[in-house]
Amino acid sequence: MHAKSSERSLRFFAHAPDCEIARQGESEAHHLLKLELATAARQSGAHAEMEVRAPDGSWRADVLASDPAGTW
Incomplete structure (x- = not known):
């Protein structure tokens, strides 16, 4: 896993391209x-969903957290 930024400067974590978990499925630890x-995230007041896909299917977030007020 490593930190990245999207084209819209949103921060997220992603698997490395050669990551075994990404290639073979998900481990219990993951x-x-x-x-x-x-x-x-929820305990901090954020809204959090798991396994959220982009509308066009180009990405999937393991955990997508957002501000309930919509500012981030």
Whole structure:
């Protein structure tokens, strides 16, 4: 995993292209990390969803967190 920024300067984490998890599916540890991230985001007041795809299918977020007020 490594930190990246989208074309709109949104920050996110992504698998490296050669990441075994990305190629072969999801490990239990990876799934638990997603749950922890979503829980932490929600406890901080954010709205968090798991496995969110872009409308055009070009990307998928393991955990997508947003501000309930819509500012980020």
